[in-house]
Amino acid sequence: MDQTAKRDAADIPALDIGSVEAIKQQLKSYMVHNVGVDPEFATQRDWLYALAHLVRGRLSEQYLETARAQYDADVRRIYYLSMEYLTGRSLLKQLYDLGLYDRVAQALTELGQSLDSVQEFEYDAALGNGGLGRLAACFLDSMATHRYPGFGYGIRYEFGMFTQRVENGEQVEHPETWLRYGNPWEFERPNVIYPVRFRGRLTHFKDESGQSVTQWVDTSDVIAMAYDVPVPGFESDAVVKLRLWSARATRDFDLRYFNEGNYIDAVKDKTISENLSKVLYPMDTTLMGQELRLMQEYFFVSASLQDIIARHHRKHATLDTLPEKVTVQLNDTHPSLAVPELLRLLIDHYDYPFDKAWQITRGVFNYTNHTLLPEALETWPIAMLEAVLPRHLDLIYKINHEFLQQVKYAFPGQPDVLSRMSLIDDAGRRVRMAHLCVVGSRKVNGVAALHTELMRSHVFADFNRLDPDKFVNVTNGVTQRRWLLQANRPLADLITEVIGNRWTTDLEALKDLEPHAEDAQFRHRFAAIKRANKQRLAAMVQDRCGVSFAPDLMFDTQVKRIHEYKRQLLNVLHVITLYNEMRSGRGGDRQPRAVVFGGKSAPGYFTAKLIIRLINDVAAVINHDRALGGRLRVAFIPNYNVSAAEIIIPGTDLSEQISTAGTEASGTGNMKFALGGALTIGTLDGANIEIKNAVGDDNIFIFGKTAEEVGDMRARGYHPREYYEGNASLREAIDMIAGGFFSADDPGRYLPIRDALLSGGDHFFLLADFQDYVDTQRRVEEVYRDQDQWVRKAVLNVANMGMFSSDRAIHSYARDIWNVEGLPR
Ligand code: 26V
Numbered sequence: 001m002d003q004t005a006k007r008d009a010a011d012i013p014a015l016d017i018g019s020v021e022a023i024k025q026q027l028k029s030y031m032v033h034n035v036g037v038d039p040e041f042a043t044q045r046d047w048l049y050a051l052a053h054l055v056r057g058r059l060s061e062q063y064l065e066t067a068r069a070q071y072d073a074d075v076r077r078i079y080y081l082s083m084e085y086l087t088g089r090s091l092l093k094q095l096y097d098l099g100l101y102d103r104v105a106q107a108l109t110e111l112g113q114s115l116d117s118v119q120e121f122e123y124d125a126a127l128g129n130g131g132l133g134r135l136a137a138c139f140l141d142s143m144a145t146h147r148y149p150g151f152g153y154g155i156r157y158e159f160g161m162f163t164q165r166v167e168n169g170e171q172v173e174h175p176e177t178w179l180r181y182g183n184p185w186e187f188e189r190p191n192v193i194y195p196v197r198f199r200g201r202l203t204h205f206k207d208e209s210g211q212s213v214t215q216w217v218d219t220s221d222v223i224a225m226a227y228d229v230p231v232p233g234f235e236s237d238a239v240v241k242l243r244l245w246s247a248r249a250t251r252d253f254d255l256r257y258f259n260e261g262n263y264i265d266a267v268k269d270k271t272i273s274e275n276l277s278k279v280l281y282p283m284d285t286t287l288m289g290q291e292l293r294l295m296q297e298y299f300f301v302s303a304s305l306q307d308i309i310a311r312h313h314r315k316h317a318t319l320d321t322l323p324e325k326v327t328v329q330l331n332d333t334h335p336s337l338a339v340p341e342l343l344r345l346l347i348d349h350y351d352y353p354f355d356k357a358w359q360i361t362r363g364v365f366n367y368t369n370h371t372l373l374p375e376a377l378e379t380w381p382i383a384m385l386e387a388v389l390p391r392h393l394d395l396i397y398k399i400n401h402e403f404l405q406q407v408k409y410a411f412p413g414q415p416d417v418l419s420r421m422s423l424i425d426d427a428g429r430r431v432r433m434a435h436l437c438v439v440g441s442r443k444v445n446g447v448a449a450l451h452t453e454l455m456r457s458h459v460f461a462d463f464n465r466l467d468p469d470k471f472v473n474v475t476n477g478v479t480q481r482r483w484l485l486q487a488n489r490p491l492a493d494l495i496t497e498v499i500g501n502r503w504t505t506d507l508e509a510l511k512d513l514e515p516h517a518e519d520a521q522f523r524h525r526f527a528a529i530k531r532a533n534k535q536r537l538a539a540m541v542q543d544r545c546g547v548s549f550a551p552d553l554m555f556d557t558q559v560k561r562i563h564e565y566k567r568q569l570l571n572v573l574h575v576i577t578l579y580n581e582m583r584s585g586r587g588g589d590r591q592p593r594a595v596v597f598g599g600k601s602a603p604g605y606f607t608a609k610l611i612i613r614l615i616n617d618v619a620a621v622i623n624h625d626r627a628l629g630g631r632l633r634v635a636f637i638p639n640y641n642v643s644a645a646e647i648i649i650p651g652t653d654l655s656e657q658i659s660t661a662g663t664e665a666s667g668t669g670n671m672k673f674a675l676g677g678a679l680t681i682g683t684l685d686g687a688n689i690e691i692k693n694a695v696g697d698d699n700i701f702i703f704g705k706t707a708e709e710v711g712d713m714r715a716r717g718y719h720p721r722e723y724y725e726g727n728a729s730l731r732e733a734i735d736m737i738a739g740g741f742f743s744a745d746d747p748g749r750y751l752p753i754r755d756a757l758l759s760g761g762d763h764f765f766l767l768a769d770f771q772d773y774v775d776t777q778r779r780v781e782e783v784y785r786d787q788d789q790w791v792r793k794a795v796l797n798v799a800n801m802g803m804f805s806s807d808r809a810i811h812s813y814a815r816d817i818w819n820v821e822g823l824p825r
Helices: 003-010 020-035 044-073 091-097 101-110 115-119 131-145 251-260 263-277 291-313 319-325 338-349 354-362 382-388 390-410 415-421 433-440 449-459 461-466 480-486 489-499 507-518 520-545 568-584 606-624 642-648 669-675 688-695 707-716 720-726 728-738 751-758 766-785 787-799 806-818
Strands: 077-081 085-088 125-127 150-155 163-167 170-174 187-198 201-206 212-217 220-232 239-249 326-331 365-368 379-381 430-432 441-446 471-473 554-559 593-598 632-637 654-657 679-682
Touching: 020 044, 020 101, 044 091, 044 101, 044 115, 044 220, 044 239, 077 131, 077 291, 085 131, 085 642, 091 101, 091 115, 091 220, 091 480, 101 115, 131 150, 131 220, 131 239, 131 326, 131 480, 131 806, 150 291, 170 606, 187 291, 201 390, 212 338, 212 390, 220 263, 220 291, 239 263, 239 291, 263 291, 291 319, 291 326, 291 338, 291 382, 319 326, 319 354, 326 806, 338 354, 338 365, 338 390, 338 433, 354 390, 365 433, 379 382, 382 390, 382 430, 390 415, 390 433, 390 461, 415 461, 430 433, 433 441, 441 449, 441 806, 449 461, 449 471, 449 688, 480 489, 480 642, 480 669, 489 507, 489 520, 507 520, 507 787, 507 806, 520 593, 520 632, 520 642, 520 787, 554 642, 554 766, 568 593, 568 606, 568 632, 568 728, 568 766, 593 642, 606 632, 606 751, 654 669, 669 679, 669 688, 669 787, 679 688, 679 766, 679 787, 720 728, 720 751, 720 766, 728 751, 728 766, 766 787
Parallel strands: 077 150, 077 326, 150 239, 326 365, 365 441, 441 471, 554 593, 554 654, 593 632, 654 679
Antiparallel strands: 085 125, 163 170, 187 220, 201 212, 220 239, 379 430
16 A cells, blocks of 8 residues: 555544434435345344444454554564464454443444344354464454554354254254354455465476476465454554465466366356365364365465565565564464474565575464363375475475484484474475474473473473573463453442443452452352352253253353363262262262353264263263252353353352363363352463462362372373272272263163273263262352352452453563563554
8 A cells, every 4th residue: 555545544434423313314325335235224233334334334443553563663564374263253352342331232232132132143253173263363453452452364264163052962063154144254355366376396406507497387276355343452553464365266276267168167166166165174183184174274374474575575575574574373283384484485476595495485484282182183194295295295395304314413412302393294294394393483381380391391392402491481361352341241340330441451460359359248249149140150061951950059160162171070989989979978068069061062073972972871870860859950061162151150159170181282262261259260271270260169069089190100101990890989980980870761871981980991080989979069059058258259359350360471572582572552
């Protein structure tokens, strides 16, 4: 854009949304001009779209301002590359951010509508699997709020995370058609397009100066087209852009089918290339060697880097200064092909020699690791890379050669180190993408203190010896704007009334709540809010599961992806134990409780799906057992997503964070629950450890083996059967599952679960932690019965959540990794 055009944009009068009256006028106008519907006959969805378009207009004004300021100041830009963004709904977020919530609510009321019901018509943007995608969404919010020059890149999946239905107790996946009515937040950019090349072959020759040159030719190309979604900050007037790529067939197809007269076949090819951005892969642990997934990863990386370079060139004549002006954060290894792609662009398109190109490349990237599970560490078959991305494979070999020279020099006479650190696996068959990221990055970070420790000592131990300064920790955080202000407005209002509203942009301010834990009046109001939130959750459970929850029950919740390492099954074993004790009168008088589960399983993950079914079967038996007198209730809430979390989390008393120590990189749900005034029962895993340090040992329920103990047991040999034989209640629970007590129609249904525990090695140490878990649940009950004490602890949890804001995380990335400053608020 030239300077005059930019200045002209500034002269466009801003949208008038300064009063309720003006908003009403604007809404009616948008209804006619954008939605094309008579306001007299508009549906709630029509009002949602009119409102969203109005808000988007305001965001566009702010975005143009932000972009202009960043261009003028020639700032160092932060690019966040992520295959996933779990945004959820946006309307309420934007209204809070722009300070429009009250005015818009009033305007809608005066138009005979209700903001509460209108906003329900928005689909969740579910372009992510779980923690990693939600973290990306929180980070964009924090960057915008603190006016960092951030920019997100991702894929505009036509089908996001599947919708989960529970049919006969089983998970059934349904396609998620979130774009059915169009996405009112996005700007389609048919003129922002880049070609992305696949397949083809390499030719080698010498140029006139005798340099060897490699050319990648005969490729099949796909076009990446941009969709821009503005992400506002809270009361910040800055907007971060999220640019999502959609695949389009190239024009070559059109030409070819006219020339060859083979219209139908050409259109078939067109569909094949447009499949690239069709669907989000719904697995977050194992997936090896799916060619379409590899192509997706490269598609979005290549388009993003071409776009980054184009933006750099608008202000700078040379790419020599790229590391100075650009920093790229790789969200896990999914965008790892960015490393060889930038190298390729520099060498093949901008004529840099390898050494200089490699130096620039290494100055640009940083990599965040999000998992230690060996099965989730990405590797790609060499044969597939050779077919799909031959030039990149060629460059990966060159990078590896250079790198191993350096390793040889650093660790002379240690060939085993060489093979451990190589970018290519021992069998020479696959590329280790995490190694590629580490070698190509300036900084590598883990997402919680323990996770970073384990990264340094285990997964990347050799790399850490080579370059210890490369590895840093940035503990995850969550945005208090969505998880407290928006999802728990009554609590947010109470807090603001008592300590002011600084916490909305500086969560450490919550510390001022601490003295109020001793104030009976305050505790009373805090407890009343929790009760109302529990009623809201109970209504959801009634509606979605047909199960009634009385608000006096202790609401005990585990919501997250279903995975063996997260140990939903341990929770189930405890539920069954409680059930047995309540039925028999053994174990005395137990605190009545309502246990909530929610979460999706990867469609092909047999054991996780069986666990979902078990939860539903156990729930059916327990909820129908009249002998219990309603003292125990169990519900599996189908289709857990961001919007469901916004209801479930504030309505929870007890948060279950019970992964095997050393397996959950961080967790972020743990933070959201504590911020909503739930107490945590958890293991010494991920960020639970830091939560414990922040709230104090008396205000959290910790149980189970430590990561070190688990490691020792693995090394020495673990015998789960001994726990089974030595523990009557454990044995009873497992025998009931395996004997068909909960599956009378199919008694053998859960044999695989018993086998995994007893003969399969109980990989995640459920049996070793069972008794401690049950005993700790007892302690939970004792405290819960003393409501005064419980609420005091809950208040102290909220008061000490300061460090778990994504704002703190972003400030720490900015200082330790990106070397950039936000503009003052
Ligand atoms: C991994 C894979 C593996 C290959 C197949 C496709 C695929 C898709 C996604 C993932 C991501 C798994 C990593 C992940 O979500 N980690 C979670 O990251 C959270 C944010 O840092 C953290 O709080 C959780 O503890 C961690 O499990």
